[in-house]
Amino acid sequence: MTVLRLEDLKQYSDTLRTRHGEALNVRFVEPRDTEELQHYVRSLTTRSRYNRFFGAISELPKGLLGEFLDVGARERFTVVVTKLVDGFETIVAEARYAFHAETATLEFGLSVDDRWQGHGIATALVKNLECRAAALGAEHLAGDTLRSNQTMISLARKSGFAFVNHPDDWKLVRFDKGISVSPTDIPCASSHLAALSRQVAGASVVL
Ligand SMILES: CC(C)(COP(=O)(O)OP(=O)(O)OC[C@H]1O[C@@H](n2cnc3c(N)ncnc32)[C@H](O)[C@@H]1OP(=O)(O)O)[C@@H](O)C(=O)NCCC(=O)NCCS
Numbered sequence: 001m002t003v004l005r006l007e008d009l010k011q012y013s014d015t016l017r018t019r020h021g022e023a024l025n026v027r028f029v030e031p032r033d034t035e036e037l038q039h040y041v042r043s044l045t046t047r048s049r050y051n052r053f054f055g056a057i058s059e060l061p062k063g064l065l066g067e068f069l070d071v072g073a074r075e076r077f078t079v080v081v082t083k084l085v086d087g088f089e090t091i092v093a094e095a096r097y098a099f100h101a102e103t104a105t106l107e108f109g110l111s112v113d114d115r116w117q118g119h120g121i122a123t124a125l126v127k128n129l130e131c132r133a134a135a136l137g138a139e140h141l142a143g144d145t146l147r148s149n150q151t152m153i154s155l156a157r158k159s160g161f162a163f164v165n166h167p168d169d170w171k172l173v174r175f176d177k178g179i180s181v182s183p184t185d186i187p188c189a190s191s192h193l194a195a196l197s198r199q200v201a202g203a204s205v206v207l
Pocket residue numbers: 047048049051052108109110111112113116117118119120121122123124143144145149150151152154155158
């Protein structure tokens with residue numbers, strides 16, 4: 001597995017494009033985002049929050065907020081997608097992912113601000129996550145969604161995922177796809193940095 005340099009999270013930032021070509025920034029969440037992240041979650045519609053967190057919450061409970069901000073702890077990571085609105089860097093989407101080394105699977109959940117849904121942001125974010133997953137050494141990308149969440153199911157289907165019943169919860173469906181592309185096919189900073197660290201590791205073996 002590739003080791004991330006958590007002391008310099010900014011280097012893992014990428015540009016995403018909406019369906020209409022607008023550029024957005026995707027980067028690991030930082031402590032300075034605490035208020036903005038809570039504001040983002042509070043601003044989601046009740047339905048979007050329920051679909052994202054599988055329960056009725058109005059904001060991130062303190063413990064969960066702490067976990068969201070603790071990038072890299074227990075191989076779990078949070079990225080935010082941001083856009084400048086009136087000069088302020090505003091969160092318009094987020095994703096949280098966990099790397100399970102034992103199954104070489106990257107599991108994720110995500111949401112997009114209701115005002116920004118339907119612009120292709122989630123589609124672009126899933127592609128970016130696939131690149132990040134490949135850079136970490138994952139062979140599968142997977143997630144769970146409520147069986148009633150037709151939007152997520154449709155997005156996952158269009159993004160090439162297959163579906164299976166969730167082993168423990170009948171209300172959930174699991175989507176999964178094998179990562180067949182090399183990270184260089186869908187570039188992200190993580191893939192360049194992973195390639196670089198492999199070169200350095202290779203060089204030190206030769207020397
Ligand atoms: C699911 C979600 C992430 C999709 O985000 P998005 O940025 O709007 O998705 P995209 O614009 O990339 O759309 C991708 C596909 O999703 C489907 N989709 C998007 N909006 C839809 C809607 N309102 N109704 C039905 N399908 C929809 C379509 O198949 C769409 O492809 P198309 O535009 O080519 O038809 C977003 O609706 C969301 O944040 N929902 C609340 C949280 C959630 O459900 N998270 C999933 C838990 S894992």
